[in-house]
Amino acid sequence: MSQSPSPALSPSFRMETVGMDALIVRLFDAIDEAHMPWILAADNALREGLGGALIDLVPSYTTLLVHYDIEQLSHIEARRRVQQALHGLQPASTEAGREHRIPVWYDDSVGPELPRIAERLGVDTDEIVRRHTGRDYCAFALGFSPGYAFMGMIEEALATPRLKTPRQKVAAGSVGIAERQTAIYSMRSPGGWNILGRTAVKLFDRDRDEISLFRPGDRVRFEPISREAFIEQGGDTTPLEER
Amino acid sequence: MATRTTTQKVTTTTARNGTPNPTQPTQASLVVERTGPLALVQDAGRFGCRHLGVTQGGALDWISLGWANWLLGNAPDAAGIEIAIGGLALKAERTLRLAIAGADLGATRDGEPLAANGSFTLEQGQVLAFDQPRAGLRAYLALPGGIDAAPFMGSLSTVAREQLGGLDGRGSAIQVGDRLVAASSTPQRGEPVRELPSLSAMPTDEAVLELVTGAQIAHFDGASLFAAFNQPWQVDSRADRMGVRLTGPVLRCQAGGMVSEGIPLGAVQVPPDGQPIILLNDRQTIGGYPRLGALSPIACARLGQCAPGTTIRLSPVTPHQARTRYLRQLARWR
Numbered sequence: 054m055s056q057s058p059s060p061a062l063s064p065s066f067r068m069e070t071v072g073m074d075a076l077i078v079r080l081f082d083a084i085d086e087a088h089m090p091w092i093l094a095a096d097n098a099l100r101e102g103l104g105g106a107l108i109d110l111v112p113s114y115t116t117l118l119v120h121y122d123i124e125q126l127s128h129i130e131a132r133r134r135v136q137q138a139l140h141g142l143q144p145a146s147t148e149a150g151r152e153h154r155i156p157v158w159y160d161d162s163v164g165p166e167l168p169r170i171a172e173r174l175g176v177d178t179d180e181i182v183r184r185h186t187g188r189d190y191c192a193f194a195l196g197f198s199p200g201y202a203f204m205g206m207i208e209e210a211l212a213t214p215r216l217k218t219p220r221q222k223v224a225a226g227s228v229g230i231a232e233r234q235t236a237i238y239s240m241r242s243p244g245g246w247n248i249l250g251r252t253a254v255k256l257f258d259r260d261r262d263e264i265s266l267f268r269p270g271d272r273v274r275f276e277p278i279s280r281e282a283f284i285e286q287g288g289d290t291t292p293l294e295e296r
Numbered sequence: 297m298a299t300r301t302t303t304q305k306v307t308t309t310t311a312r313n314g315t316p317n318p319t320q321p322t323q324a325s326l327v328v329e330r331t332g333p334l335a336l337v338q339d340a341g342r343f344g345c346r347h348l349g350v351t352q353g354g355a356l357d358w359i360s361l362g363w364a365n366w367l368l369g370n371a372p373d374a375a376g377i378e379i380a381i382g383g384l385a386l387k388a389e390r391t392l393r394l395a396i397a398g399a400d401l402g403a404t405r406d407g408e409p410l411a412a413n414g415s416f417t418l419e420q421g422q423v424l425a426f427d428q429p430r431a432g433l434r435a436y437l438a439l440p441g442g443i444d445a446a447p448f449m450g451s452l453s454t455v456a457r458e459q460l461g462g463l464d465g466r467g468s469a470i471q472v473g474d475r476l477v478a479a480s481s482t483p484q485r486g487e488p489v490r491e492l493p494s495l496s497a498m499p500t501d502e503a504v505l506e507l508v509t510g511a512q513i514a515h516f517d518g519a520s521l522f523a524a525f526n527q528p529w530q531v532d533s534r535a536d537r538m539g540v541r542l543t544g545p546v547l548r549c550q551a552g553g554m555v556s557e558g559i560p561l562g563a564v565q566v567p568p569d570g571q572p573i574i575l576l577n578d579r580q581t582i583g584g585y586p587r588l589g590a591l592s593p594i595a596c597a598r599l600g601q602c603a604p605g606t607t608i609r610l611s612p613v614t615p616h617q618a619r620t621r622y623l624r625q626l627a628r629w630r
Binding site for chain 1: 343344345346347348349350352448449457458459460465508509510511512555556557558559560561562563580581582583587589590592593614615616618619622623626
């Protein structure tokens with residue numbers, strides 16, 4: 054999928070001040086699945102190294118935002134603690150993230166861009182489904198809304214720019230693509246991604262022990278299911294509004 | 297703040313309901329009779345869950361919430377009501393002591409004017425009403441001990457976009473008929489403090505906001521940086537709990553679209569149109585525009601009181617200077 058990185062070669066990281074009580078650890082400059090084992094390792098090391106002085110840690114693609122407790126640590130102390138925590142960092146195992154299989158009902162009614170992308174590529178919609186479900190994706194970062202994971206990379210041929218005019222309402226569970234990334238809308242919200250189908254799986258559920266199904270670094274595989282199976286899983290078949 | 301939680305533990309309703317307080321025969325409570333543009337339950341915010349895409353939330357003007365709580369002897373980050381613009385009216389179901397701080401929204405008790413910053417007793421049946429802004433935008437109402445409701449991920453902060461927090465746990469704003477129940481029957485502070493010893497005045501026409509400059513400042517050209525810190529900015533009408541747009545000189549940045557990364561509170565991001573957006577408590581957790589840096593928490597609190605049209609000047613500070621002032625503010629409540 055990506056060029057084989059040398060696992061022994063530790064990335065050089067930079068620390069950047071971004072606020073009174075926050076700094077960014079920058080490990081890489083570009084998006085690449087091969088970076089995630091390093092990001093996950095840094096995530097673990099920083100959680101351990103900062104302990105109770107850590108307020109929030111937000112990993113994302115190439116960086117980690119460290120929000121530390123300003124009552125406990127000065128800016129200089131925080132930089133020192135981060136430096137210490139990341140000393141001799143080794144990448145996490147490529148198996149570190151958890152695996153998820155997400156059943157998706159791919160259909161024109163709940164995925165209006167499915168036929169459009171098929172038409173653009175001169176193939177039928179089954180071929181688009183086959184390609185979208187044909188590989189594991191990595192959750193690079195969570196954001197946009199609770200439990201929403203930015204995942205990739207999708208096959209280059211499937212890459213599609215965001216809609217020129219975002220939809221006012223995208224149904225929860227909608228599975229979309231934008232450029233070379235894919236994602237599932239965790240709650241009903243406005244959105245500009247190209248929608249291919251829908252899952253009945255809840256990404257964010259306050260009544261579940263694991264409130265967010267995904268965490269950064271998890272691996273996700275989509276599986277096509279029938280309309281009947283989707284309904285059986287509690288899926289909502291209401292067609293997606295065009296705008 | 298001291299009580300921020302860094303764990304992902306969820307406090308459930310059963311945990312709270314499982315510990316009833318037998319010394320409270322009846323609960324001190326208020327019933328909402330009228331609402332205005334927006335009133336929300338807010339505390340210091342929700343922490344330890346931004347990696348899951350859950351935003352921070354919390355009182356925009358955390359200093360005024362802290363003072364309102366201080367007046368009753370509450371912890372500074374106890375949950376209160378953030379009343380934006382005014383309009384709210386509440387009736388006491390039982391006599392209780394309350395405190396307000398922050399914007400002057402023309403508060404009255406049964407029609408008789410109240411000080412914008414102070415504590416007072418609301419007798420059973422009396423109505424506390426807020427009119428409209430005279431200075432500032434957001435007033436904070438504190439109840440003894442805070443507000444009794446079930447927190448989600450350690451906080452009661454209401455985030456409508458995420459359908460989290462608030463009285464119902466689903467992100468709903470305060471509505472007519474809602475009951476606000478005090479977390480304790482009497483204030484911790486025995487001696488009532490009627491007025492605050494000191495309070496920075498609400499911004500009226502102009503505000504100076506301190507900005508901790510960030511590493512990405514190197515991406516901006518020299519003329520833009522000079523303009524950013526030497527020319528006036530106007531608060532735009534596109535302003536809410538997610539962010540506040542400023543209009544003024546066009547800032548140019550060499551970095552185009554960047555890879556999305558975590559965004560701190562108060563981040564001053566500059567999209568391609570060159571007009572900054574200051575990202576506040578309900579911001580999205582990651583984003584990819586270049587940033588000048590981030591406002592200090594004290595400056596964020598002040599911005600939360602700036603009406604559209606207010607003139608803003610940005611003043612660069614070091615993290616150390618911002619921290620010194622922040623810790624001094626916390627020390628006032630000890």
